[in-house]
Amino acid sequence: MCGIVGCVMARPAAPLLLDGLKKLEYRGYDSAGIAVSDGGAISVVKRKGRVKGLEDARALKGGTGVGHTRWATHGAPSECNAHPHCFGGICIVHNGIVENAATLKEECVRRGETFSSQTDSEVIAHLIAAEEGDLLTAVRAALQKISGSYAVAVLSERAPDTIVCARRASPLVVGCDGEGSYVASDIPAVAADGRAVYVLGDGEFAVLKKGEPPAFFDGALTPVKKAAIAYDACADTPQKQGFPHFMKKEIAEAPQSAEQSFPDLQSEVYSALCEVLCQTEHIHLVACGTAYHSTLCMYYVTHRFAKMTAQPFIASEYRYMDPIVPRGTLCITVSQSGETADTLASAALAKARGAKLLAVTNVKHSSLERMSDFVLPTHAGREIAVAATKSFCAQLAVLYALSHTIAQCRGHQAPPVSPLFSAMREALAAGEKVRAWVPYFVGARSVFFLGRGADRYAALEGSLKLKEVSYLPSEGYPAGELKHGTLALVDARTPVVALITDPAVADKTMNAVHEVSARGAPVFLITTIPACLGCAEVTACVLLPACEPAYSPMLTALPVQLLAYYVALACGNDPDKPRNLAKAVTVE
Numbered sequence: 031m032c033g034i035v036g037c038v039m040a041r042p043a044a045p046l047l048l049d050g051l052k053k054l055e056y057r058g059y060d061s062a063g064i065a066v067s068d069g070g071a072i073s074v075v076k077r078k079g080r081v082k083g084l085e086d087a088r089a090l091k092g093g094t095g096v097g098h099t100r101w102a103t104h105g106a107p108s109e110c111n112a113h114p115h116c117f118g119g120i121c122i123v124h125n126g127i128v129e130n131a132a133t134l135k136e137e138c139v140r141r142g143e144t145f146s147s148q149t150d151s152e153v154i155a156h157l158i159a160a161e162e163g164d165l166l167t168a169v170r171a172a173l174q175k176i177s178g179s180y181a182v183a184v185l186s187e188r189a190p191d192t193i194v195c196a197r198r199a200s201p202l203v204v205g206c207d208g209e210g211s212y213v214a215s216d217i218p219a220v221a222a223d224g225r226a227v228y229v230l231g232d233g234e235f236a237v238l239k240k241g242e243p244p245a246f247f248d249g250a251l252t253p254v255k256k257a258a259i260a261y262d263a264c265a266d267t268p269q270k271q272g273f274p275h276f277m278k279k280e281i282a283e284a285p286q287s288a289e290q291s292f293p294d295l296q297s298e299v300y301s302a303l304c305e306v307l308c309q310t311e312h313i314h315l316v317a318c319g320t321a322y323h324s325t326l327c328m329y330y331v332t333h334r335f336a337k338m339t340a341q342p343f344i345a346s347e348y349r350y351m352d353p354i355v356p357r358g359t360l361c362i363t364v365s366q367s368g369e370t371a372d373t374l375a376s377a378a379l380a381k382a383r384g385a386k387l388l389a390v391t392n393v394k395h396s397s398l399e400r401m402s403d404f405v406l407p408t409h410a411g412r413e414i415a416v417a418a419t420k421s422f423c424a425q426l427a428v429l430y431a432l433s434h435t436i437a438q439c440r441g442h443q444a445p446p447v448s449p450l451f452s453a454m455r456e457a458l459a460a461g462e463k464v465r466a467w468v469p470y471f472v473g474a475r476s477v478f479f480l481g482r483g484a485d486r487y488a489a490l491e492g493s494l495k496l497k498e499v500s501y502l503p504s505e506g507y508p509a510g511e512l513k514h515g516t517l518a519l520v521d522a523r524t525p526v527v528a529l530i531t532d533p534a535v536a537d538k539t540m541n542a543v544h545e546v547s548a549r550g551a552p553v554f555l556i557t558t559i560p561a562c563l564g565c566a567e568v569t570a571c572v573l574l575p576a577c578e579p580a581y582s583p584m585l586t587a588l589p590v591q592l593l594a595y596y597v598a599l600a601c602g603n604d605p606d607k608p609r610n611l612a613k614a615v616t617v618e
């Protein structure tokens with residue numbers, strides 16, 4: 031999604047801005063630009079496409095500047111829609127959505143102003159330019175007129191060597207060292223050895239001025255003191271380490287990610303949480319996308335072993351459904367980035383209705399982490415490829431641990447989770463066989479992933495992954511539902527991936543295999559049950575190590591992720607940067 035960088039320093043800003051934008055590339059974007067101020071006059075260079083297209087801006091003079099990577103929401107990806115946007119001597123970069131942009135633009139047009147883009151963001155420059163007073167006061171007054179979310183960094187021709195920043199529901203961090211002050215939309219873009227980093231709170235402002243430490247203000251512009259956060263300055267942007275793509279590397283890291291994420295059950299944090307888990311009667315699980323699929327897996331395991339319903343919700347639904355939050359509800363939010371707008375809004379709503387919040391997130395100091403009562407981090411390490419892979423397995427490790435604890439609290443036994451970690455390593459090696467399946471998928475009309483029980487949720491995730499990176503239409507489906515309509519779609523151009531890990535329902539899913547095979551579909555089987563291998567109707571199969579069926583998504587996720595990866599390559603797609611997708615979805 032969109033990214034912001036900015037700096038105020040004595041040496042030229044452009045090289046630092048371009049390097050900062052490169053660090054934000056993993057988030058997904060379709061245009062980029064920078065603006066540099068040299069003692070007042072502001073030069074802007076922006077382009078559709080990649081940051082490398084901005085290299086000619088490296089020579090810009092001036093030590094104060096802002097940069098942006100844009101992921102199109104309002105208006106197509108194009109040079110004129112790329113940020114920064116300038117008007118009346120004001121130049122802004124913006125992450126978020128101005129929901130009342132149309133009304134605000136009308137007012138500006140009535141004043142005789144013209145717009146040079148189709149974006150919602152440009153209106154922010156117009157609003158600031160129309161305000162009186164110093165830049166900070168003007169920015170505050172303009173932002174008060176906006177509904178929606180924003181992280182903004184603002185330059186003004188009238189305030190040389192200054193950047194004013196502000197945020198509402200979109201992350202922004204500020205850094206400073208002996209050389210100057212910096213701003214960015216995520217910590218890795220601002221982090222450096224010996225640099226202090228501060229997280230801007232919701233509704234807060236920061237002023238970065240040459241030769242001064244950054245100053246912070248609350249919503250009423252009262253100065254606030256901020257403590258620098260502890261972060262790992264040495265944690266460079268991960269490298270591919272010999273893997274052809276980050277997606278492949280990150281799938282390979284899944285076993286380690288899951289194992290490292292399994293919480294220390296003896297720790298103080300977990301013991302405190304344990305008390306809450308043991309007392310709670312109502313659990314809401316809230317997330318989006320892949321993280322939502324991990325909550326479905328927790329729902330299944332909790333139902334099965336703890337005999338309790340932990341109710342999963344899609345965050346974009348939860349926030350608008352007027353959810354019933356009974357007294358004593360624990361709301362568990364799951365988010366790799368910790369910045370997903372719908373998940374944050376749902377968490378805020380659940381909290382306002384009295385729920386305790388537990389965040390399961392992969393990003394330290396994220397907004398989700400900071401608003402929650404409890405945090406169980408996933409230790410997947412930074413995930414660079416846009417499609418979530420290792421973070422899914424890391425989330426499962428944490429969520430299965432929680433289900434296990436809830437089962438114990440309620441006097442039930444759940445099988446141990448730890449045998450899964452070594453089984454994942456075997457599953458990863460076995461999963462490589464899916465590479466040979468690729469010719470059946472390239473050019474397919476549609477793909478079905480089928481399963482029952484826990485396999486059904488892995489099927490959803492397999493289907494999402496394939497859609498994301500190969501762009502093939504695909505559905506994850508409960509195997510028993512096929513004959514209630516969907517079978518009409520199945521023919522020889524519809525490869526079917528059947529997931530079978532539970533002996534109790536293996537025959538039932540096999541019935542679905544017979545049904546699709548009878549309609550000419552090539553069938554690919556991923557199973558932990560050797561007895562399933564003999565089926566003559568199966569085109570090819572992968573045998574995974576035996577495991578507790580309820581936990582099996584931790585294993586079956588690996589071959590389905592690999593399948594998506596290899597099909598994407600065969601389709602000529604970049605699996606790390608799939609079209610139209612963003613790593614952290616910070617807008618609704």
Ligand code: F6R
Nearest residue numbers: 319320321365366367370417418
């Ligand atoms: C899928 C994917 C998305 C995210 C979703 C939630 O591969 O990456 O579906 O899972 O946008 O993101 P987080 O987990 O950051 O809240």
